[in-house]
Amino acid sequence: MTQVSAGVRSRFSGKIKERITLFLLPYFLFAFIPNIATAQTQNSLKITVNSNGDEIKPDESVTLREAIALSNNTLALDKLTPSEKAQVQPASGNSRIEFNLPAGQTTIQLTEILPALTSPGVVIDGTTQPGYDRTQPANAKDFVPALPTTPVVAITPASGKEVFRGLSIVADNITIRGLSLYGFTSKHQITASLPPADIFIASSDIKNHTNPAKNVVIEDNWLGITPDEKMPEIPSAFGVSVFNAVGTIIKNNRISYHDGSAIITGFRGEQTQVIENVIIGNGLAGMPDAIRLDGKVDKSEIRANLLCANDGSGVFLFKPEGAVEVKDNDIRYNGRRLRRAAVYLMGSDHKISNNKIINQAGSGVVVTAFPPNGSFNSGASVRNQIENNRFAKIEGLSIDLNTRGNVDVQDFQRGDGKNPKRTSANRRLDTGNAAINSPEFLSKEFLNINNKVHIDGITEPGSEVQIYQVTEGALNQVITSVKADEKGKFGATLENLQPGEMVSAIATHPKYGTSEPAYSALVTSTNPEEMVQIRKNVELLENQDGLANPKGEIPNCTTPKPPEPTPEPPVEPTPEPPPEAIRLRVPNNIHYALDKDFISGESGKVLDKIAAVLQQYPTIVIELQGHTDARASDAYNKDLAFRRATKARNYLIKKGIAPERMTLRSFGERKLKTPGRDRVEHAYNRRVEVMFFDIRGIEIILEPQDDDLQIER
Incomplete structure (x- = not known):
């Protein structure tokens, strides 16, 4: 930059x-x-349009402009030629x-x-x-x-x-x-x-x-x-x-x-x-x-x-x-x-139901603390009902109630994370859905006995509680719904939950709306050896970061309906050998001119090679990381780096690469490639780097390039 x-x-x-x-x-x-x-x-x-021209004039055919004028009665029929009248x-x-x-x-x-x-x-x-x-x-x-x-x-x-x-x-x-x-x-x-x-x-x-x-x-x-x-x-x-x-x-x-x-x-x-x-x-x-x-x-x-x-x-x-x-x-x-919430809500009385929300770079549903009358004393967005949705693979809470105490842009658009328990009535005014408390399980673990799991908890009195099976850290499937009593107590006996599975819950109150999820509870076993492995699996799961493109799933927007299942006799699966590392001779960066974000001819040739690889390997997804040199302000550089990454992504879209296979990130001047001591070093810093990931988790070997380096005069 x-x-x-x-x-x-x-x-x-x-x-x-x-x-x-x-x-x-x-x-x-x-x-x-x-x-x-x-x-x-x-x-x-x-009126039949039989010309792709764009004029209003007496000739042999009718244009769309003339047809609209005729329908508006701003062009009289007697102004048309006989050939034009034949189309009306x-x-x-x-x-x-x-x-x-x-x-x-x-x-x-x-x-x-x-x-x-x-x-x-x-x-x-x-x-x-x-x-x-x-x-x-x-x-x-x-x-x-x-x-x-x-x-x-x-x-x-x-x-x-x-x-x-x-x-x-x-x-x-x-x-x-x-x-x-x-x-x-x-x-x-x-x-x-x-x-x-x-x-x-x-x-x-x-x-x-x-x-x-x-x-x-x-x-x-x-x-x-x-x-x-x-x-x-x-x-x-x-x-x-x-x-x-x-x-x-x-x-x-x-x-x-x-x-x-x-x-x-x-x-x-x-x-x-x-x-x-x-x-x-x-x-x-x-x-x-x-x-x-x-x-x-x-x-x-x-x-x-x-x-x-x-x-x-x-x-x-x-x-x-x-x-x-x-x-x-x-x-x-x-x-x-x-990175924003899949569904972002200001206002009150919205109903969000039966949606499938997956692979979101942000929270699932965010209710932000928006005062309806512009007054902080009038309360925040309330009575928003968020029920019967299915979440998976999201980078945040399934449901996030924003508080005015967190005022950064990312807090309001992406979600501000788990709220503490409400300790003051004033919290009703500064948090989405009137700061309704999340349900709390009475234990972090519930034992599976004879294929039955009994859970207990406490929540807002009079709430409807939906208990969810948790998959990859998100509310994935509703198991059952129960009513909390006048003291807020609720309980349920669940069947077919296996040791190692996790459950959570949300509460919906008619006066306040839906809560954030409860902290998840683990279904446990009476077998000590089994529990050792279960705890290892839970620890690995907690270390995952909600990747937008998890291993084993090819990003695809237009997914066909699943075919009707055909019953077949069970066959013992043959384990597949691990895939070999992909060794790609493909450049993974392009460069930009001083203070510019457009794609040069040489950079376009580099992106063409990247597009060809992405077309050849549909299991590869990429992240385009924008960078600048260290001159100008940090805010300006971050914006410029973002525009550079955006232009590179849009170029690849025009080459037929699906947008769901690409994400963007801007680093501005924060990850310099060189110290920036002269014009050449500045030119190396003005770049977009392409990070390749194969959803099967295999190694990709790349090659940097500088054929498109643009050194300022």
Whole structure:
């Protein structure tokens, strides 16, 4: 690293721009809704788009821009040529925009932002394009949730054009279906303070926030990803931005590779339904969370989605007004760039249930101490129910209640660890879920007698206690639920627990919410020799660090449904020989120019070699570690190193490397390779090192390189 350059910035990468987005958004937004006009009463039309051009002019065909103008009643039918009129017919019901683009001309390249959709009930239906095959891919229904069909019609900015929004919606009952939208972003400061997005939903009265768009449906689209499943050269800023709407349904979309979140809400997003979407690899350069809900979001639901390999949380509720339900989701391999909780909650009365949360670089569910009225005397987030979830392989508590006493960023976003027992009523005000105490077992060990284990404990009186089997340090499976009596005592007799297994418990009180987990208890045996081995195993388990990619598991976002089991006669397994060490002749570092984070041509060649190895060996995962030289401040250097690692990761994603196979870490100037006594030594320090790990636990031998060294003048 070296000099501080104010011009070196990453789009949507810092807290300042997050704050601009949050606080300046209502003031700037009015100027950036294109061509809003009150649609006049007109007959419904079926308009067929048969040109991928982007002009409004009398010619032989109809463009998408012309179709939207016709549906808005801002382009009169008598302005069309006879050939264009042939593509417009009366429609029963609502107006429809369909597609019949020529083969090989199915990508619509926009030169400027499209007019907003202002006429209620319009349907833009990409599934009408010839070649759209609802059965493709053939295995679409074999995945959980089902992968949406590959779109044929794509909408993206023209080469060299900056278009910060794909489709804008300001009317009720609009449906967007079966399209691919990508590449919509902005580098300019004012528009960067707004939510550039593939699809933007707002009110027709932006200034006064009245008349929110109602009952918009976004379904079966690919957002942020090309029809050939690639990361675009220029990623979109956000996927779906629900700025001011009620009853939006976002269903069965594939949303990937956005600089920011896949789905965000702004001023109002009440009754938003996010259902059965595949949301992978978002948050590449800014807001890192897959789904980020802000503002008025009461009665919203996030259900049955796959949230995988996103750079921060799977679900992040930031100062929400109202309650949200998060249930039946598969949340895995998130926190690739920033270690955060899989589900991060501010606010009260949320319900988090029946989710599978695994391989999280952070806690499972965090409830932070957020005062609802801005007053520290008004209490923290309360009555959040977190029940019947399954956790595994996470770097933190399964459930973590944050306290205001820990104020670092990582405490609030990742979790602040196990709380001490509440000793003061004031703790009710400064800790999530009113500092409800964790259950306490009466013993650290419970004996298995005749395949039965009786446990006893104490917790908040009147609580519902869920007892979990603990796997790899997390609440993995609910065994049973019991009710605590008026003194807080609870007990249960458990069957089929074997010596060496561990149990924990959580308590949920209707007034306070769900607690953190109890300290785990060990199931023991009456056999002394067996107990010696059990204690050794427990000690080894406690020394593990919650690796994001444990041995024996290949990171994979789109996991097929397990096949139906076929009964077979038992076969004595043949032990496999240990794998030999992989000796790779591959470079494990690249270098950067002074105060820069872009990938040079020579560094690109090095990354190409790394990508080839990762494609050849699917069991290898990597960590990209960013470094700088010792000049400039520590904070600046750490940010620059982080951007360098991010750019290297994004380069590899574009080469087809799955984001779940890569994590990031920034060291800044803290791990210098050389003392930095001259320009050459500084150049060696400006680097990203690639740490290779094989999930089978075998040795990988690597080679450093300096062919791309960039020495300053």
